[in-house]
Amino acid sequence: MNSFVGGVHPPQSKYTSQIETEEIPLPKKAVIPLAQHTGSPSKSIVKIGDLVKTGQLIAEATGFISANLHSPVSGKVSDISSRIHPCGYNFDSIIIDSDDKDETVEFKKNNPEKLFPNEIVEIIKNAGIVGLGGAAFPTHVKLSPPKEKKIDSVILNGCECEPYLTCDHRVMLEETEKVVGGLKLIMKVLDVKNGFIAIEDSKEDAIERFRVQSSEFREKLKIVKLKTKYPQGAEKQLIKAVLKREVPSGKLPMDVGCVVQNIQTAKAIYEAVYEGKPLYERVITVAGSVKRPGNLKVRIGTSLSEIIDYCGGFVEDLPGQKVIAGGPMMGITQFNLDVPVVKGFSGLVILAQKESKFYEPSNCIRCGKCIDVCPMGLVPTMISRLIEKERYEEVKSYSPLDCMECGCCAYECPAKIHLVQNIKLAKTLIQQKKI
Ligand code: SF4
Ligand code: SF4
Structure with a gap:
């Protein structure tokens, strides 16, 4: 079966894949960081005291690689100040007190048959869509490759290889039509004939659902079953497994004629184009040591504490317990539950004290x-040793910048x-030109 070299097999712990998505109540207060995507932060266009509606533009992109932000609730802008972000730093944020009415702006529906590719990209840009798999790279940029980069393939990434996380799996089962519709739009924009939906073999139900849903689209769309292995969903590993192409060091998927998009991004594209709906909510997984784990549709800006309360609270609340934003392999441990859900936030994993031992x-x-398991073919032990011994001059020759921090x-x-910590330090020192 198609796969890549290296990788590991951590326990899947994906028991929430059988639980239907629930929509949780609106947050009382939504905190929307202006920096929640790759690129320059957005610029607020509201002021304290303004009344806003759900879906209203509240912050504009400030360059090509940037993204618009929309209000996730209707209510009043109560503050614009620096707040904690899931990445651990503080960023300027717009705070909106919900009036609990959820009055939306009017969404302008479109007929995609009548739209030119550049008009579709403009709708996606205006809707503030970014990659929802974690990196939050603005989608309109990915869909506007330079003319000299000829794209011939689009891959939808349905691998969701991080343990515990199942939100993409649920979206594949529950919103199949929208996902396929989003993929068709991406293919139209890029004028591409080959579409692939790549799914690990542990998600047979999703594979079957797509086979049925896309039957009339079969000559252009292939459902590719991949081996269940971590990190099968990493872009370079996915491209290798599906297309047998190597993305060279320092290059992007578009350099080998390919664009990769996440499942929920495709759904968001469909909703933006067909329904006129901007991106202000997403599906996340809550798993681990909470009383009611599951998959939840949440508004951007909802605090982790509100989500944990909705899930019935922690099973036990002991020192040493970890609350992780994202999966256990690449996620970031949180020290403050006031942090909000941002666009790239895929899940919340709570590891009980006994599961999160420090060695x-x-x-x-x-x-x-x-070395055997590194999917990028690096020599982690050498990079780490050289950093620990402060032999910085030698570390560059081991290509630490190729590390994707998969763990x-x-x-x-x-x-x-x-x-990973030592390799991250090496990357930071190189990026800051200190070595
Ligand atoms: S060196 Fe980087 S890419 Fe390789 S296994 Fe470690 S974290 Fe993953
Ligand atoms: S760092 Fe050393 S001990 Fe750890 S896996 Fe690599 S070679 Fe083995």
Whole structure:
């Protein structure tokens, strides 16, 4: 079966995949960070005291690589100030007190048959759509490749390889038509004949659903079953598995004629184009040590504490418990539950005290496991050792910038060495031109 070299097999823990998505109540207060996408932060166009409606534009993109923001609730702008973000830093944010009425602006529906590709891209840009798989890269940029980059394939990424997370799986089952409709729009924009939906073999029900849904589109669309392995959903590994193409170091998927989009991004594209709906909500997974785990449709700006309350609270609330934004392999541990859901937020995993033990690293035993599992073909042990010994000059020759921080090396390391942290430090020092 199609796959890539390296990778690991952590326990899946995807029991929420069988639980239907629920829509949670509106947040009382929505906190919308102006920086929640790759690129320059948006610029607020509202002021304190303004009344806003759900779906109203509240902050504009400030450049090509930037994105619009829309109000997730109707109510009053109560503050514009610096607030904590899931990445751990503070960013300027618009705070809206909900009036609980959820009055929306009028959404302008479109007939895509009558739209030119550039008009579709403009709608996607205006709707503030960014990649919903985590990186939050503005979608209109991905759909506007330079003329010299000829794109021949689009891959929808339905792998969702992080343990615990199942929100994309639920969207594939519950919103199949919208996902396929979004993919058709992407293919129209890029004038591409080959569409692929790549799904791990652990999601047979989703594979079957797409086979039925896309039957009349079959000559252009292929459902590709991939081996269940982490990180099967990483862009470069996905392209290798589906198209057998290597994205060279420092290059992008478009350099090998390919664009990859996430499942929920395709759905958001469909809703923006057909229904005129901007991006102000998404589906996330809440799993682990909460009383009622599941998949929830939440408004952007909802705090983690409101979500955890909706899920019945923690099973136990002991010191050492971890609340992780994202999956356990690549997610970020949170220290403040006031942080809001942002567009790239795919889930909340709570690891109970006994599951989140901290191990002191010991000496490297040179077993080579970290090298065997690295999907990027790096030598994590060397990068880490050189950083620890402050031999910065030598570290660059081991290409730490190619590391995607998937965590496979650290997961497999018997000595529990902080490989990813050390590699991240190497990347930061290089990016800041300090080495
Ligand atoms: S070095 Fe980077 S890319 Fe390789 S396994 Fe470790 S975290 Fe993943
Ligand atoms: S897996 Fe850990 S112990 Fe083994 S070579 Fe890599 S760093 Fe050393």
